[in-house]
């Protein structure tokens with residue numbers, strides 16, 4: 001009798017243990033399938049994120065191209081002017097030669113390298129590779145591979161790297177007072193990275209043939225806010241021709257610029 005009861009008790013314990021094992025196994029299967037679902041969801045979200053990032057990048061390039069086209073059209077229809085000659089004449093009659101020199105030294109001025117042979121001017125041209133009529137918003141200088149290229153004013157490197165849009169190895173510098181300069185088709189060796197400070201005359205790259213280019217040359221651009229400017233005005237800018245160029249280049253707000261430069265420099269003397 002006692003023996004039978006003991007056996008029954010053991011059987012009960014055994015069946016409880018088996019039940020616990022079955023429940024634990026079921027629970028683990030459930031958890032692992034949930035984890036699998038979560039992993040799959042994470043992978044899906046990461047893929048979607050990558051697709052969205054790529055789309056944003058494509059849209060950014062597209063909008064930059066549109067902005068450039070609008071700037072080109074504005075140059076053509078002679079819009080976006082800041083002044084008529086009378087405003088500039090008034091300014092030029094009130095500032096001294098020394099003050100003009102200060103303005104010149106604060107904005108992009110002078111040649112970006114010793115290679116000064118202009119191979120393509122600013123304006124409409126038949127593109128040498130695309131064979132279509134395109135607006136050329138820079139000035140091209142032909143020269144020897146490896147010729148040092150220098151910053152034409154103090155500034156912060158905005159971009160330094162390879163541009164897929166055709167510029168090849170490109171450096172863009174953001175200067176004071178709304179100016180920007182860009183240097184395209186350079187060699188791969190770029191001494192500065194985005195965020196670095198450069199002084200006027202610092203070597204920022206070397207003349208190359210990268211990107212959409214038919215031969216070794218530098219593509220040089222000057223911009224004022226979103227306006228594309230003719231770089232030939234700025235490479236030759238000096239005290240002697242300041243009045244002539246300020247009158248000619250009506251996409252720069254020379255009155256505001258003179259105020260800003262002279263105000264900042266007078267503040268620094270205190």
Ligand SMILES: [Zn+2]
Pocket residue numbers: 120136138139140218219220
């Ligand atoms: Zn060019």
